[in-house]
Amino acid sequence: MKKIGIMTSGGDAPGMNAAVRSVARRAMSLGIEVCGINYGYAGLVAGDIFPMNRSDVGGIINRGGTKLYSARYPEFAQESGQLKGIEQLKKFGIEALVVVGGDGSYHGALRLTEHGYNAIGLPGTIDNDIPYTDFTIGFDTAVNTVVESIDKIRDTAASHERIFVIEVMGRGAGDIALWAGVASGADEIVVPEREFKVEDIAQDIRNLRSRGKKHTIIVLAEGVMHADEFMQKLKQYGDFDARSTVLGHVQRGGSPTARDRVLASKMGAYAVDLLNEGKGGIAIGIEDNQLTYHNILDLFDSKHKPDLSLYDINKSLAK
Numbered sequence: 001m002k003k004i005g006i007m008t009s010g011g012d013a014p015g016m017n018a019a020v021r022s023v024a025r026r027a028m029s030l031g032i033e034v035c036g037i038n039y040g041y042a043g044l045v046a047g048d049i050f051p052m053n054r055s056d057v058g059g060i061i062n063r064g065g066t067k068l069y070s071a072r073y074p075e076f077a078q079e080s081g082q083l084k085g086i087e088q089l090k091k092f093g094i095e096a097l098v099v100v101g102g103d104g105s106y107h108g109a110l111r112l113t114e115h116g117y118n119a120i121g122l123p124g125t126i127d128n129d130i131p132y133t134d135f136t137i138g139f140d141t142a143v144n145t146v147v148e149s150i151d152k153i154r155d156t157a158a159s160h161e162r163i164f165v166i167e168v169m170g171r172g173a174g175d176i177a178l179w180a181g182v183a184s185g186a187d188e189i190v191v192p193e194r195e196f197k198v199e200d201i202a203q204d205i206r207n208l209r210s211r212g213k214k215h216t217i218i219v220l221a222e223g224v225m226h227a228d229e230f231m232q233k234l235k236q237y238g239d240f241d242a243r244s245t246v247l248g249h250v251q252r253g254g255s256p257t258a259r260d261r262v263l264a265s266k267m268g269a270y271a272v273d274l275l276n277e278g279k280g281g282i283a284i285g286i287e288d289n290q291l292t293y294h295n296i297l298d299l300f301d302s303k304h305k306p307d308l309s310l311y312d313i314n315k316s317l318a319k
């Protein structure tokens with residue numbers, strides 16, 4: 001293997017830079033040249049590709065976002081897009097590719113492998129919604145950001161004895177809500193993976209109030225419904241003084257936690273080693289604290305499972 005490419009794709013996630021650094025430095029230490037590809041698959045097709053040296057990835061391990069920029073590029077699902085991308089890979093002499101991103105990015109990696117260019121996916125998304133990995137790069141940082149925000153909202157919630165419905169990201173997955181909910185001592189966690197009745201939540205709130213707890217924190221995963229909609233439904237069951245807060249894109253930013261930096265560093269180096277062994281069409285994961293890899297096709301056939309024990313724990317702790 002003489003030259004590999006590295007790109008970040010889909011929604012950015014804290015720790016992507018650490019992954020890019022790890023891929024580049026591991027490859028260079030093995031005598032493999034590295035090309036950075038800007039803007040994910042869009043940049044690949046456009047030929048926005050440049051040779052990287054060690055200093056290109058210096059001073060980025062602590063930075064949020066992605067130095068290689070990112071884009072969502074559905075056009076790469078078309079064969080014409082893939083062929084253009086391959087033309088560029090040939091032009092730059094890139095033999096294999098590491099893609100850091102979510103499951104959308106894995107489709108592209110699989111297509112490239114089918115066309116003879118080994119590509120490996122690293123799970124980079126705050127949502128933690130990728131099968132065959134316990135954690136994705138960026139998730140830990142996002143959870144910490146959410147916890148910090150909820151701690152602040154709690155101050156005002158307690159001062160005014162209000163209910164706060166706090167909507168967190170996660171796309172269709174409840175992981176951020178589950179982890180941040182437990183870590184911030186939320187009274188209710190509402191996720192798409194567990195059925196719930198707004199009526200029951202209203203009753204829980206009344207029970208808490210009768211025991212002297214006058215403010216309520218409800219952490220709502222965006223995959224369930226909008227915070228405002230949830231709040232309106234809740235108000236149908238009582239004269240509640242409630243407010244809704246959508247944390248939004250603040251959850252995607254910020255300096256990555258040590259956990260995310262370490263995870264990204266481990267996964268990046270592992271991906272290079274696997275490419276060097278001639279492997280492609282696979283995605284890296286971490287399962288039971290061990291680095292693993294699976295065929296990307298297996299990932300498409302299975303569904304990510306959040307740790308729902310957190311939901312049950314929170315139910316008993318919040319009572």
Ligand code: F6P
Pocket residue numbers: 011102125126127169170171222252
């Ligand atoms: O996948 C990461 C994520 O932040 C999701 O949590 C969210 O649903 C989505 O991306 C938002 O995407 P965009 O930034 O394109 O609006």
